Amino acid sequence: MSVFDALVGQDHAVDVLRRAASGSGMTHAWLFTGPPGSGRSNAARALAAALLCPEQGCGHCDLCHQVEIGSHPDLEVVRPEGLSYSVRQTRELVLRAAGAPTLGRWRVVLFEDADRSTEAAANALLKAIEEPPPRTVWLLCAPSPDDMVITIRSRCRVVTLRTPPADAIAAMLVARDGVAPEMAAFAARAAQGHIGRARRLALDEEARRRRAAVLDLPRTLTGVGECVAAAERLVKTAEEEAAAATTALNEVETAELRKVYGEGSTGKGLNRGLVRGGAGALKELEDRQKSRATRIKRDTLDAALLDLVAFYRDVLAVQFRAPVELTNEDRRDDLEDLARSSTPEATLRRVDAIMLCRERLAANVNPQIAVEAMTLALR
Incomplete structure (x- = not known):
């Protein structure tokens, strides 16, 4: 067993990372790229374990387990929770990364979704990568090399992952x-x-139910009213999923912060902390929580839109009798019904409408308006 066993269908990348862990081609900055779900952060974490494990990522020792759960003292894992990662957060990260290793040879910073860094944050990160401490390794993750500024990507060794079969x-x-x-x-x-x-x-049966609800959408778009209602359902589902993912976490974070500032404690002056410094900290925390909820809502909507793109891609394949595997083979009857009742040109226009909706959501257009425009175009 090895930490690299978790990388499904990434034989070339595994070979590169194994050799780097053994000392061949090792460098201080790496950029892991690949489509969503390809395992960018898993690959980065596997390299981190291989660098911090005496047996180069055996997968069963205490150090490998600590890397897996994120508790290793020489590993810093960064997951931007909001829509962006600020320059202040980056500067604090750079300071933490400058420390000497505690247990082994390396201090490793695993930065997931590094493409969410603001322009100022990217410049601060660039300075750290240009002049890194001798034992610090940066592992950056982004969907594509083009998502990172060229000055950063030119200083990283790029590992490109593919979509697993x-x-x-x-x-x-x-x-x-x-x-x-x-x-x-x-x-x-x-x-x-x-x-x-x-x-x-x-x-998760609930995940299968949500997917089925999205794929039911095309056959419900029989009129303007139905289009508006379908858009409302889609947006509401995304909001509910974001709320479910964040509510419990928000409560824990808020309670912990209030405790830090002395709320509920006894003793002279303890509760003054919440009044003096805690109010600003609470406001900052609330802003981060709102940003996180917005990101989750946007990501949930985008996943639903990609399901719709795959559905219409299958319709097009049926219309052309293309000898390809259908993503939605389980809905063959729906695909054939829509293929018979429309033309390939109409199917392509519908795919364009979905992709335009994705672009609008990425540009912060009101989700309800963007999705309503899409459902009307799909009708």
């Missing part, structure tokens, strides 16, 4: 999670190469 994901679900082969094959195909989503679809 469906059969490899299905085999992983069967072997690692005990999923039935038929369910594993469905989840791997429906997830379109996204490993995390495949696991959710295979193990």
Whole structure:
């Protein structure tokens, strides 16, 4: 067993990382790129474990376990929770990264979604990568090299991951999670190469229900009123999922911050801390929580839109009788009905409408308005 066993369908990348961990081609800055779900952060974490483990990532020692759960003292894991990562946060990160290793040879910073850094934050990060401490290694993750400023990417060794094949994901679900082969094959195909989503679809009935609701949308768009209602349902579902993902976490974070400033304690002057410095800290925390909820809502909507793109791609394949595997084979009847009742040109226009909606959401257009425009175009 090795920490690299978790990288599904990434043989070339695994070979590069193994050699780097053994000392061949090692460098102080890495950039892991690849489509969503390809395992960018998993690959970065595997390299971190290989660098911090005496046996180069054996996968079963205490140090490998500490890296896996994020508790290793020489590993700093950064996950931007909001829509962006600020220059203040980056400067604080750079200061923490400058410390000497505690247990081993390296101090490792794993920066997930590094493309969320603001321009000023990217400049601060660049200075740290240009002149790193001798034992600090930066592991940056982004969907594409072009998502990072050229000055940063030119100073990193780029590891490009590919979309894992469906059969490899299905085999992983069967072997690692005990999923039935038929369910594993469905989840791997429906997830379109996204490993995390495949696991959710295979193990979570609610995730399968949400996907089914999205794919039911095309046949409900029979009039203007139905289009508006469908858009409202889609946006509301995204809001509910964001609320479910953040409510409990928000409460814990707020309670911990209030405790830090002495709320509920006794003793002279303890509660004054919340009045003096805590109010500003609470406001900052609330802003971060709102930003996180907005990001989750946007990501949830985007995942639903990608499901719709895959649906219409399958319609197009049926219309042209293309000899390809359908992502939504489980909805063959719906695909054939829509293929018969429309033309390939109409299908392409619908795909364009969905992609335009994604662009508008990324540009902070009101979600309800953007999705309503899309559903009307799909009708």
